[in-house]
Amino acid sequence: MKMPFAGAIDCDLHPAVPDVAALMPYLDAFWREHLAERYIDKSPFTLASYAPQLPQSVRRDWRPQKGLPGADLEALRSQALDAFGTRLAVANVLHGAVALFNADMAAALCTAINKSLAREWLDREPRLRASIVVPPQDADLAVAEIERCAPDRRFVQVLLLVMGDRPLGHRTYWPIYRAAEKHGLAIGVHAGSTFRHAPTGSGWPSYHLEDSVLQATAFEDTLVSFLAEGVFQKFPGTKLVLMESGFTWLPTLLWRTNRSWRGVRTEVPWIDRPPADIVRDHVRFTLQPLDVPDADVLHRVMDHVRSDELILFSTDYPHWQFEGDDVLPEGLSDAMLRKILIDNPLATYPRLGAAATADQTRAAMREELPP
């Protein structure tokens, strides 16, 4: 169905960095020279999971004449913000820096991405908020970037990819979660793979179709990792947002972890209550893609998860998840729509409530703007 009223909060859309040349003004002299010397100063650094030619990477009628989908602010304004009366939107830049093996290069690129995001998107469009892109290859470098960006209240989340070096609940990543909790930032885990590991327990499949479908299983295993490792007990302020994950698999996860917990709780004694309750307290899911055939099934799945606070509105712009203006599924009550479109996002992102202007932010950051 179409958007019933203005003021929604879009929790997942994707501005694109066109290529590394666009980041040059935000890189220091060493990295500018280094990238040029290696002839990778005009490389795209695009994630294979979102290669621009793939159908899921851009809706057909949103495909730009030239350039990467999502790289043009005017198009994003008209197609994603104005079109749905969006009040605020969380920008998630999906970038290949996180797939590099060189953590220093990744960190330099992430810093440049966040600087460019603040300057070229957030400064120009007051409805936009953003996730901090961090190098997951090195938690210390990731924390440094979080600390650098945190004073800018327009950053509301830390962004990670669902398939990386190891399951994201692992202690390797805890410094990131500690920093996020300290600053009131959510942890946003987005679909996509760095292809460190095959997406199945039996190796590499043949088709893009399979890669796409299997993202959902990676989210399940990631959520079980957060539960088993005790992240929510160690950092009780954590809000985990799974983005582009789908959520019709969630009933299975709640039921299976509740049951298996009874058998394995001596192994993970920090899990002090049924995992389903922990998930309902700490974990949220963006709306798109919605893997349901009809409204009846959606109602049943919503009943199975026993909460109306789990779903956050998203367009996933410019990814192809819906047609025309039908950005919402049919059959949701007005009360439920209000939760999904406004209340749940506000409850998930403490920083969204505060109005942060670009000027205030610049003053807070006292940061030298690039030439």
Added chain:
Amino acid sequence: MNKPVTERQVRTAQKLGFVDCDIHPMQRSPKDLYPYLEQRWREHIENFGGHLCQGLAAQLPFPRMLANGQRADAYPANGGPPGCDLELMQRQHLDLNGCATGMMICLSRGGMEERNLEFGAALAHAVNDWQIHDWVAKDRRLKAGIVVPQEYPEFAAREIDARAAENAAFRQVIVSPRSIEPLGRRKYWPIYEAAARNNLVLGLHPAGNPNGHPSSGTGWGTYYMQEHYTFGTSMIGNVVSLISEGVFERFPGLKVAMIESGFSWAPSLGWRMDKQWQRMRKETPHLKRPPSEYLRAHFWFCTQPMEEPENPADIHDILGWIGWDRLMFSSDYPHWDYDDPGFALNFKMTEAQHAAIMRDNATALYRLS
């Protein structure tokens, strides 16, 4: 008409003679297989042993919870692991519960994840002999699964043909879902061709040996809790592969039993596959129907570990979506998370539905009578 199945009714219902789709016999030691192995391979076991891609030589990398993953009371008094003593299995499970038919799933020592292909073939052949001589011949309620090393499809196809001709107790083909490549890939098709040719079910049961790949696309987990969860998610990888590669277009008679893999995920997987396929279908033109239709037509599921919704009645939604004709009871005897046939199905259903899950669905799939 729905009416509650009380504990007493469940006990009564067992008298209908249920089918248990997941029972694990085990060798007391590798020497149980020696009568069925050539001298070369007996020496190979003693001088080299298995060549498996994992860090620990004689145990699983994710140690199981209780009693090495077994029912503590299933260890025979005279030694050996649970599942090695037919008399105890009869006393604890088959006779006690009134099991009419038990489908044996041989997990270890079947050579399925063995990288030395000839050794894997010898082990599979031996385990198939052992199932008939040491089990089926002694208790006719037990049915065998032809264990084949999936990485050696030429041997596997020959073994399937030979065993199907040899003994009608072989009711399915067992390969490891921890294959080197996803099971839909064409290298494995001779196995499916042989299974279809002999009208045998393909049985997939999670394997403890990771065989070189982490159980999840996110990498290696830390805890058994995580590994246990992948019994569902890693099996989904193979379901997606079998469907996406067009295995069921090529072998329309092939039927797959998903054992100890869960089932409540199947509807969601079908919806997701259909949605992705609608916009990517030009990539897989060999698929003539939406993926969920292959899922609905070619896959059966087993109960253990039984899905337990927070609201027990929600299981009706799941069964409505996957079909009441697609779920088959399994106990997983003698493993630690064994489901008792008298108590596992803790939700309201009709007597016909109960009989379908406990007996009729498996009887139809495996052509038992």
